[in-house]
Amino acid sequence: MLKKMMFALLMIVALSGGVSANELMASNSFEQxxxxxxxxxxxxxxxxxVMEFFYYGCxxxxxxxxxxxxxxHKTGIGVSLVPAHSxxxxxxxxxxxxxxxxMGVLATMYELGYVIFQxxxxxLQGAERIDDYLSRHNVDKERFWQVWESDAVNKRMAGSLALTRQAKVFKTPAFVVQGRYVVDIESITSVDQLFELLSYLAEKPRDK
Incomplete structure (x- = not known):
């Protein structure tokens, strides 16, 4: 379900020769x-x-x-993160x-989620695995598990579930731009092309 290695392989191909990234972007004609x-x-x-749907195991x-x-940062186009799940x-x-x-620690702990899952x-597995990494990063474990079970997190979970369904996300990474345009990841042939498409869609007038 998850296209885990696609971009890594595409980047290797792009760097190994053939069409350059600039030539590729210049030749793009994005189509609905x-x-x-x-x-x-x-x-x-x-x-x-831009909304990115992701999974820490991806x-x-x-x-x-x-x-x-x-x-x-370069384009000034904001990206919000939504964990995809059912x-x-x-x-x-x-x-x-x-x-x-x-907990207010996402800015410093976001990438740790990938480390824990990958x-x-x-x-260690399960809660013991998470506890191990929380200890390494000086995160209050007691508070963490209290927040984990909290109504506030349950509300966030309901929100990300609804967004995953509304965006019809079945694999990660997935991108939705302006709340309407859904990138077809399988059509993308390089990371540069992905960003070119995201920029194009971010500037595109919304269809009525």
Whole structure:
């Protein structure tokens, strides 16, 4: 379900020769139905025009973290993060993200979520695995688990579940721009092209 290695492989191909990134971007002609779809019912993206749906276990999502941050800083186009999940799958990863957010430590702990779910350094599992990394980063474990079970986090979970459904997200990473334009990740041939498409959609007038 998750396209974990796609971007890493594409980046290797792009750097190995053939068409340059600049030539690729210059030749782009983005088309609805090929590079992006339009949601019948727009969803709210809040203040940020780009919404990224991610999963802490998705390697591609992790690899894109610094590139997305740099692109957003350079272009001034905001990106909001939504942990993708259903009622029964990817739930713990989403709850971890929302707990960090509710505690006010997401800015420093966001990437730690990827480490917890992807590293092979620790053989611990479940709550013990999370506790191990919380201790390493001096996070109050007692408060963490209180917030984990809180109504505030449950409300955040309900919100991200609704957004995942409304955006019809079935794989990560996924991007929704202006609450309406859904990027077709499988049509993207490089990271540069992804950002070119996101910029194009962010500046595109919304269809009526």
């Amino acid at each position: 139905g090929r590079h992006y779809e339009v949601l019948d019912t727009p969803i709210s993206t809040g203040a940020a025009p 390697r591609t999502c992790y690899q894109l973290v610094p590139a997305i941050a740099e692109w957003s 009622e029964s799958t990817l739930v713990k990863a989403a709850r971890l993200h929302h707990t960090f957010a509710e 590293t092979e350094e620790s053989t």
